[in-house]
Amino acid sequence: MTTGPALPADTDNPWVRRLPILIGSHVVGTVNVVSVMAMAPSITGELGLSAALFGTFVSAYYGAQAMGSLPAGSITDRFGIGRALVIAHAMMIVGALVIALAPSYATCIGGMMCMGLGYSMTNPSTARGVLDWFPAERRGLAMGLKQVGVPIGGVLAAGNGALAAYVHWQSLMYGVAVLIALNGILCFSLFRFDRQVPPEHRRNPLANIGEVLRDRNFCIYTVLSGMLNVGQTNFFGFLTLFLTEAVRASQPMAGFAMGLAQTASALARIGWGSVSDKAFGGRRTVLKAWICGAAAVLLVLMAWVSDWAADGGIWIALALTAGLGITIASFAPVSQAISVEAVPARLAGSAVGFNMVGVHIGGFLGPVMFGAALDAFGGDYAAGWLITAAVTALGVALLVFAFREGRRPE
Secondary structure, three states: OOOOOOOOOOOOOHHHHOHHHHHHHHHHHHHHHHHHHHOHHHHHHHHOOOHHHHHHHHHHHHHHHHHHHHHHHHHHHHHOHHHHHHHHHHHHHHHHHHHHHOOOHHHHHHHHHHHHHHHOOHHHHHHHHHHHHOOHHHHHHHHHHHHOHHHHHHHHHHHHHHHOOOOOHHHHHHHHHHHHHHHHHHHHHHHHHOOOOOHHHOOOHHHHHHHHHOOHHHHHHHHHHHHHHHHHHHHHHHHHHHHHHOOOOOHHHHHHHHHHHHHHHHHHHHHHHHHHHHOHHHOHHHHHHHHHHHHHHHHHHHOOHHHHOOOOHHHHHHHHHHHHHHOOOOOHHHHHHHHHOOOOHHHHHHHHHHHHHHHHHHHHHHHHHHHHHHHHOOOOHHHHHHHHHHHHHHHHHHHHHOOOOOOOOO
16 A cells, blocks of 8 residues: 555644544444443343353454454555445444344354454554554554553443443443444545555555465464463453452442453553653563563462452452553554564555454454363363463563564565
């Protein structure tokens, strides 16, 4: 997409006019799935699901994202940011409405997959927007501000988790669909900033995908990204069930904990993005390793929270929740900046899309692993947290010892 003619000069400030739409895309893209996670006790109770079976909701969502991310990146590179985002919002609306109308477990799975396919187009297109519209020396900050939409959406979703004690969970999903539609309308204003690839330079999207797939260094980064996302997915996917079942917290308290994690993440994402521009001599991987290494330690500590349930365990759980909100829930801006800077600029969308395949495969496998551990150890959440911590630590090891940071030459 960068091979096309330059945009005409204009006075539009991307920080004021375009960045808020990118943030909003992540807000609505997060509020749909996290609302389902936050309302897990209500959903499992009504549909008669176990914690392990509910984990398949999360796996279906991330599995669909894994399938959609690779073509989504190439579509963004060829047709533009605005068009990709409009398609993404349309698919997420359909997914939210399917869940709002779903009479059964199977239909809910279909809705989760539709939402996942829609959101798979959001990360490549918004990351491409940061690369195209913001200077390199402030790219980490812009990426952090863009990604703050994720925890903002999570805070809104946590509110749905608390409201689910008083309002039917499917009624709340109608409101989610309306919110997605409102931001989708704003995405049409981004069409004029899309840089169309001239016909003579257009490539089959598979060509870009193939070029990224042949980059061994980036393949390593994609694999370790999936491992690190196991930590984030399991943290959010099982937090409310863990608190209500193992720590004996109420549904409103579990919703508050989800909101706490998302609020901490909102602040941390801005901070980490800005720090990555300035610290460690511009080596973003060092910062990411420290963030995710600390998260692995906190995940280990989560394994013992249920043992302290009678002795203020809820307060210890809330403290660890805040710490994980700052760490495992907040490294995405640094991660996406590394992605767009690791390949030639013309492949940025495809690279982010490929990286998100790894991320979403991790998101698919993580809940399956956690659920299997619960079943194997008689519902003991400690086993799930320890497995999650081990996979996260392995991802950090690959980042430190196997990945080489920096843009590959043309």
